[in-house]
Amino acid sequence: MNDDLYKPFLMRIETARDEAPDVRTFRLKFAEETERAEFFQRYRVGMFGLYGVPGEGESTFCVASPPTRDGYIECTFRKVGRVTQALQELEAGQAITFRGPYGNHFPIEDWKGRDLLFIAGGIALPPMRSVIWNILDRRAEFGKVTVLYGARTAADLVYKDELADWAARPDVTLVTTVDPGGQTPDWKGKVGFVPAVLKELAPSAQNCVAVLCGPPIMIKLTLPVLAGLGFSAKDIYTTLENRMKCGVGKCGRCNVGSVYVCKDGPVFTLEDISRLPAGDM
């Protein structure tokens, strides 16, 4: 393996599309077949990469496409800082630097035959989207699939086309919701905060795995609802989004308790997380 840890490879933006205000999705193509092959040999859903613009730096976010679609990768990100700002300004045809895939992954092989409940808020759908697509591409191996996705306003929902696809599928239950006041006149989903909608939905915890990603306040308020529904801490998965620089367990930045999120994460069960110092996340 290449031990030049910080040497990225180049990827070309095949398509770029705006998802929501300040949120953009790239489909990236590998410049070299060897790089593509090596990537997909290692890539599992939940892993992340470091996307860079020379002169600005690198930014960490998940790979939002599944390994079952191995000609490209997709990523979706929001403009929050210097690097993501620079990335937003890029268009199809231009190149970025990429390192990855890094980190651990969702253990979907262990989930075969089980029901799956995905709960996402705002820009936290992308980490889950790769999982959902992966599951849907191997639909027969899994039980019921339920997706509960909420955002502040209808405009803030990402992957609007795909949501429509999922909604149309008989083998997926999709529930979308927006915060009160965030609906448009033609809004057909629910209006309300994710925890309340989850309570109303009341999915069964029986043989079910929950994947939960979203802003800290949503997670905080949703966990008791899941517990109330009977989900155990080891069946609830989430991803941590600590600040990272190296991605390879060296630079120390993402260290929380005894884990390096970039290496030991970003995917954790609630049980794992309960062992980490809450005051450090």
Added chain:
Amino acid sequence: MMKTETSTAPAPAAFEPRITAFVCNWCTYAGADLAGTSRLQYASNMRIIKLPCTGRIDPLFVLKAFENGADAVLVSGCHPGDCHYTSGNYHARRRWTLFRKLLALTGIGDDRLFFSWVSAAEGQKFADLVNDVTAKVRKAGPFCAVHPGRRAS
């Protein structure tokens, strides 16, 4: 003296200084315009960065210019009392009085860092200034050869 005609080494290219100038929009920039309108000829080594007022010029800009390879820096604005913003140049003046002493201590002296007041009417002064500064810097030599503030290549 050795015979020069036998030398095969190419003559080193004459040193052409790179000079960065920070000027205010209302006086020195206009003074440079006037030099142009008057067709006054001067050395082509200076590149102007236009700002609204000398008051806007942070000393960091000067250090950045040196770091990026400028051999000298000129700061020029309105004469005292003429500032379009009434007192931006007074603020600047006080800043430069201190800053130039600090830079002098670190080896950036009067042959690298220049200050002037050039009004919108002083096209000739601007042209003379550029020529004079260029001549001085030519004599002082390349900045990058000698200073910790340069960018390491």
Added chain:
Amino acid sequence: MARIGVFICHCGENIGRTVDCAAVSAAAAKMPGVVVGMDYKYMCSDPGQQMIRKAIIEQKLTGVVVGACSPRMHERTFRAAAAEAGLNPYLLEMANLREHCSWVHSNQAEATQKAIDLVRVMVAKVRRNRPLRPIRVPVEPTALVVGGGIAGIQAALDIAAGGKKVVLVESGPSIGGHMARLSETFPTLDCSQCILTPRMVEAASHPNITLMTYSEVASVEGFVGNFTVTIRRKARYVDPAKCTGCGDCFNKCPIKKIPNEFDAGLGLRRAIYVPFPQAVPNKPVIDAAHCTMLQKGKCGLCAKVCPRGAIDYQDQDRLEKVKVGAVVLATGFQLWDHAAYGEYGGGRLRDVIDGFAFERLASASGPTAGLIKRPSDGKEPKTVVFLQCCGSRDDKVGKKYCSKICCMYTAKHAMLYRHKVHDGRAVVFYMDVRAAGKGYEEFVRRAIEADGAEYVRGRVSRITRRRDGKLVVLGADTLAGRPVTIDADLVVLADAVVPRPGSEKLAQLFGVGYDQDGFYSEAHPKLRPVETAAAGVFLAGACQAPKDIPETVSQASAAAAKVLGLFAKPELEREPVIARVNRTTCAHCRACISACPYGAAKDFDIVDRAGKVLRAVADVNEGLCQGCGTCASVCRSHSVDLDGFTDEQIHAELNAL
């Protein structure tokens, strides 16, 4: 992603002769972010502008650099063209390839290289430009005029005639100012009050003018279009609503021997008084310092005699707020105190008087009913010496500048004196006679030739009082080259014109600059003589520099025109080059607040939902900020930035060099 278009203008041969424009546009086309590089004979021509507009639309440009003449020449032109094509005009920048390059260099290689560099710098900058919107400020269409002299009256009347509301504030009990004190005016010898009082009355009765006499500006908030000015209404102790101006009170007031300021101390007034018979409003005020009722609680006579019960000894200063969109400062002048000249008696010689005192002596409504009588003994002076440049053009004791009006009014005084005292001798000491005005020189000639004023070129070195009451004036006739001694009965000093006391404080309230002598600074001495550095604050009259009446009135009308121009639109539009504070990182060291020339940087409290102050930071008032950027450069953490010249832009420009 940046999609920059670069357009290089040949300017006919002007740029193209020295700069290889095609090479520049070709080099530009390879610069990062550039998608179009073109050159053309005349970019500013219609086809040139059309090229730019077309490229903006077809190439979906996100920024434009025009390499042409100075932005001072055509930046507006090209920005307007960009706006027509739907590009925010502030996403266009110009590289100055003509004035700064082709016209000043003759070596084509060097000039071309420089042109490429200049374009590269602007491309780097424009990539960091952000769309800006002109700042719109709603305008309150009411003007404040400070000062009720002829300047303020004229400005107020003109604004009112233009259909806008005016608040006219005067610190004294009456409007009228110095002009009301003059006997006749040069060069026509019109009766001053005859031409002034109708205007005073008009100002008081005009439906668009609110008159606030005996009032002062206490504080000012806000900015052009939106000032909130607090006016201190000084206690009059007479309710003007009840008072009919009958005069019973001041006729009965027992405190009689107060020198009347209006008469330069030559006449007397009571403790309750109107300053002069034609005062507007013609309602008395009580001079609290002299009123025994107010000082000691004894008397109360005026209240007893007032048929309307208008006297109110409990009256107090009141503060009143007015919202105005523009301000005219017309605070006028006063005469310099010649007491500083010990050699002229140091102010102790009663028969050495200033010009205003002479005006009052000559005035038909004055303390002597227009008879020239000297103050010490009331006798008619037979020899009067007039001394010009007293305190003017003297940077040792007095003022460096020429007071401009003294030559003329001294000629007038000499003339008036000779008209009234036919056997009297009028001697004028002068340095030069400056009579540059319509009919002025003729007027002075008339004083000398027709009215026999004796003009002596020279200075007076000493004035002493002899035991017999004569004033011995020791001077020099520099034309004859000999000393002159004159036994005079009265000496009139043409004291220098200086700003009113308190004018500096007022300037500070409005953020207006003033010079070392205290005269208000105009925004530009030639081209913006009516404006000040504070947007929306204009100047009229002698507060800006010594002026005579016609000049004062002209400037007042000019100020009124400026105000009406400002009020012509409901909103103001301003260049969006203004500073912004990053409140997250501001440490509130207040350096920017100290540095801002306009008082635009201010303290700002960040509060939580309950209104509790979490911390203080600096903030910039968009209305006041003029965009110099001084605040940004004194900010150590770079928490202040300047739109149009941001840190990001300058950093990019420097990295492109």
Added chain:
Amino acid sequence: MKTIETRRLPDLAQALSAAGYCVVAPIEEGGVVRFREWAPGLAIAPGAVPANSSKDFLFPRSEVVARFALEPGGFSPAPVERSAVKTVVLCARPCDAAALTALDAVFNWDYRDGAYNARRQAMTVVSLACSKADEHCFCTSVGGAPDGVAGADAILRPADGGQLLVLDELTEKGRALAQAAAGTLSEGPAALDAPAVLPRRFDSEAVGRWLAANFESPFWKEAALACLGCGACAYACPVCHCFDLQDETDHAECRRLRNWDSCGFGLFTLHASGHNPRPDQSARWRQRVMHKFSIYPQKFKTLACTGCGRCSRLCQAGMAIAATCERIEALGR
């Protein structure tokens, strides 16, 4: 025994230099002793604990890790030269040498850092046993010793009251070095000086146990009050290895640099969103102590502290990690 007179250390340096080594040694300059490249004429100050640690020569404070040529409309990668000069660190403290094994762990626990390893392979460490210790030293509390050999390729031991140094080769690299320097070494008897006596101040395992259980203890708020949040401790520490990646550009080139960083800086964990999981200095000081005595041992089976005492010796505010550990141990009792 292979010996060399202490005063002849420069001769040893000269010999190694002649043999192709880049010699790094403690050298005094302006009142501060620091490890730096030795050059002929420079005196070696063997007695001192230098202000910097030998990690500087494995993990430099700033290093280019990637390079890009900037071009119109994009960029292309440019090669980065990996420099691994044959280096000897002469008179390293035993605590410096011991730190290398701790550093090896993090740079190789999963992804292997090639640049680090190349330099590590090219480096020979000749430590110098300590015959005295100061109040900041505490190697014996963290598994080390004044004459410990962990991480060293060879060790010099003072003898004859400091007049002589006795060289023991410990590894192949050490033997190669001894060979290269043979000309300056003598063979003969010497009376080894006693190593410094340094009583153990705390039980690092007990400290680790308390730390693992007391993340939320009010102790931290009070213990960190004096910390001013600079990086002096981390940068002097032979084991601290946190870093940042930063791009720097001029108009022609971008260099991606790996720069030292410290968990003591407020910026270290600050998210772009403004959220900071470690919002105050107590959280950052806690991270520093926890990482050294709890997290690192859990993860890499070695403490991230070798007791060199540099952090406390250099701390302007008197923050002393050993004293903190003593207090923690007392709290755990």
Added chain:
Amino acid sequence: MKALREAAEKLLREKRVSLVIGYEDRKGRPAFFAAKPEDCGRLAYDASCRQNLAAYLGKPEIRARLPVAVVAPPAVLRSIVVLTAESQLPPGQVLALAVDGDSFLGTFDAAGVAELLRAKYSTLAPEPALLERVQGLLQKSPAERAAFWEAEFSKCTRCYACRAACPGCYCSRCIVEKNAPQWISTAALGHGNYTWSVMRAFHQSGRCTLCGACEAACPQGLPLMLLNAVLDREALEEFGSRPGYDPEAKPLIGSWSADDDHSYMR
């Protein structure tokens, strides 16, 4: 020493402050935080105290615990006045336990500090030795000066101990931490090190009390005081600036006078 301890103890006992920031009675005289009256016995002061404790007044942890008292020799007293002038100390929330040499001078509020300084320390001047070092350096050629600083700045590791030590460095986001744009390189290499130290010194213009804490804190022993001293001298000579005496003072950089020198302007 006894008087200092008693005064500190009294403040805590009477709950006038929640914390006394002082120097501890042990080797190196490190910072010490007395929160209880009985802690005050550990306070000490002597000439070996190098830290400027006013640096703590900018820390959020300390601001959260106001009111506090600070043990303050003259340079620290001046820092308190500078911080007051820059609106960094909420009125009445910081008391100074003024010390000088062996004497304890009393407990003062911000106004009292300024009064004490004017009365007793109006003639504080930089150490002659420091000025001599500046002079010595200025006598060298520009190239020698550059070489001198090249050698010095090459040692800088960018640990920012200088910044942490300085009471004037209270920005919550230092300029070097601003990344858009990144004006000052964070790499510990020549130009970034140079720009960092030069700008940090410049940012103290008219604010530095020459307390020496930055230089004392520098693990690499960089002669940072040379930079501060040259600015201090220039500010005094040109503008009569004496930082730390007037709690109402306008910032030197951020004010101006029509009489300021510009003889160097062409």
